[in-house]
Amino acid sequence: MPKLLIVDDERGSRESLRLIFSRDYSVLLAASAAEALELLAQEPVDLVLLDVILPGQSGIEVLRQIHATFPGLPVIMVSASASIPPVVEAIRLGAFDFVSKPFDIESLRHAVRRALETGRLHRQVEVLETELSRAFPTQAIVGGSPAFVAALDQLRKAAATDATVLIQGDSGTGKELAARLLHAESPRRAEPFVAVHCAALSEHLMESELFGHEKGAFTSADRQKPGRFDLAGSGTLFFDEVAEMSLATQVKLLRVVQEREFMRVGGTRVVRTRARIVSATARDLRREVADGRFRDDLFYRLGVVPVRLPPLRERRDDIPRLVEHFLAQLAPTLHAVTRSVDPAALARLCAYDWPGNVRELRNVVERALVLHGREPVLTAAALPEEFQSALPAAVAAPLVTTGAGTLDAAVAACERRLIEGALCQAAGVQTRAAEILGTTRRILKYKMEKLGIGDGATLPSQPPP
Ligand SMILES: Nc1ncnc2c1ncn2[C@@H]1O[C@H](COP(=O)(O)OP(=O)(O)OP(=O)(O)O)[C@@H](O)[C@H]1O
Numbered sequence: 001m002p003k004l005l006i007v008d009d010e011r012g013s014r015e016s017l018r019l020i021f022s023r024d025y026s027v028l029l030a031a032s033a034a035e036a037l038e039l040l041a042q043e044p045v046d047l048v049l050l051d052v053i054l055p056g057q058s059g060i061e062v063l064r065q066i067h068a069t070f071p072g073l074p075v076i077m078v079s080a081s082a083s084i085p086p087v088v089e090a091i092r093l094g095a096f097d098f099v100s101k102p103f104d105i106e107s108l109r110h111a112v113r114r115a116l117e118t119g120r121l122h123r124q125v126e127v128l129e130t131e132l133s134r135a136f137p138t139q140a141i142v143g144g145s146p147a148f149v150a151a152l153d154q155l156r157k158a159a160a161t162d163a164t165v166l167i168q169g170d171s172g173t174g175k176e177l178a179a180r181l182l183h184a185e186s187p188r189r190a191e192p193f194v195a196v197h198c199a200a201l202s203e204h205l206m207e208s209e210l211f212g213h214e215k216g217a218f219t220s221a222d223r224q225k226p227g228r229f230d231l232a233g234s235g236t237l238f239f240d241e242v243a244e245m246s247l248a249t250q251v252k253l254l255r256v257v258q259e260r261e262f263m264r265v266g267g268t269r270v271v272r273t274r275a276r277i278v279s280a281t282a283r284d285l286r287r288e289v290a291d292g293r294f295r296d297d298l299f300y301r302l303g304v305v306p307v308r309l310p311p312l313r314e315r316r317d318d319i320p321r322l323v324e325h326f327l328a329q330l331a332p333t334l335h336a337v338t339r340s341v342d343p344a345a346l347a348r349l350c351a352y353d354w355p356g357n358v359r360e361l362r363n364v365v366e367r368a369l370v371l372h373g374r375e376p377v378l379t380a381a382a383l384p385e386e387f388q389s390a391l392p393a394a395v396a397a398p399l400v401t402t403g404a405g406t407l408d409a410a411v412a413a414c415e416r417r418l419i420e421g422a423l424c425q426a427a428g429v430q431t432r433a434a435e436i437l438g439t440t441r442r443i444l445k446y447k448m449e450k451l452g453i454g455d456g457a458t459l460p461s462q463p464p465p
């Protein structure tokens with residue numbers, strides 16, 4: 001039986017509404033706004049019938065609160081007068097319908113049936129959206145090199161817990177993608193993922209963005225506004241470029257992380273939060289702490305699980321599968337027919353140092369598809385200027401890399417570059433890479449294991465069934 005909550009301060013109208021509905025629905029009664037909000041917090045309700053005029057707090061204000069806390073819960077406003085301003089305000093705030101007293105019982109029943117049906121559809125859409133995003137993850141995260149797989153493992157383990165996670169990695173290494181993966185694989189996946197770009201917000205705006213503000217908090221605050229913490233609910237709140245956060249905001253964030261509660265700007269009421277906090281930065285946060293630009297207590301609180309995403313030049317064996325992934329991902333939307341890369345082009349892609357990491361690689365593939373998308377195979381000619389003269393890493397690299405102190409280390413570093421270069425050229429096919437190196441697949445495999453070079457796989461951002 002669907003559950004209705006009837007909120008009216010007049011005993012008489014409460015009772016008559018109860019009589020009308022108690023046959024078909026289970027009915028809860030509240031005589032005040034406070035009572036209504038308390039009941040709502042205790043048990044799920046399918047529909048609220050809300051009197052516009054209540055003692056203390058107006059019905060409109062209650063409507064606002066209900067919408068903030070229970071989005072999608074239909075509310076029918078009930079009023080003794082059909083005066084226009086509250087009707088307009090109520091509808092604008094998302095009330096489902098507006099009924100005036102004295103009631104026409106049939107049309108009231110009808111409004112309730114329609115509202116319940118809408119609420120049901122709303123919930124169904126939510127469920128379907130979640131199912132859909134699980135069945136078709138929007139973004140796969142690709143990578144098979146040991147360092148990358150290790151980072152993904154840490155993310156997956158952390159996903160199941162409530163621990164704060166700090167993702168560090170150079171620009172374009174996939175930090176935001178990793179944060180979304182973490183959310184998608186956490187038990188909070190059906191709740192919102194809300195990102196805060198710390199570099200994009202001025203210090204003044206930051207506080208009200210994060211915590212929201214009460215009506216009248218400052219001159220232009222003509223109504224209460226929810227902050228990102230409210231929006232995240234019990235989902236994930238992602239602080240991107242967290243090193244850019246001012247010291248003043250850091251103090252406030254520290255308090256939320258410690259106490260799990262905050263106050264809106266201009267407010268006195270303490271609001272609890274259940275959001276899980278994930279942050280990312282391209283900077284060395286430890287260094288920021290040492291230089292006094294980041295609070296050390298916050299650093300430790302945010303980074304209970306630290307995860308480092310390696311730069312692309314440290315996992316060159318991922319280049320072929322990333323190229324393949326971006327070809328498959330981008331070609332259809334760009335109406336390109338290109339489906340593969342020729343070995344010479346791949347060798348050049350593998351030799352490059354990728355200061356912009358995966359984002360830069362994606363841009364290079366996208367550009368090639370835009371300019372040369374009519375060709376079925378991507379050739380070196382489709383690559384930008386800087387790739388035209390580059391030789392494969394294995395050939396171009398100086399044999400003794402700097403920093404490799406002992407002969408053994410130098411040999412290992414050299415072997416690694418040659419093997420990675422060959423794997424790259426061979427698009428990861430080991431037999432072919434062994435041929436390039438003039439050795440057998442068995443020896444290649446042995447060396448790869450010894451040097452910790454992975455053989456890779458594509459990891460969809462989909463939780464295991
Ligand atoms: N492992 C990966 N597999 C597939 N796509 C990836 C991978 N890593 C990054 N990308 C893609 O590369 C682009 C950059 O990734 P993202 O925005 O997550 O990087 P970032 O580390 O947040 O970068 P920045 O520091 O510049 O903000 C995105 O389009 C993302 O989808």
Ligand SMILES: [Mg+2]
Pocket residue numbers: 175176240
């Ligand atoms: Mg980013």
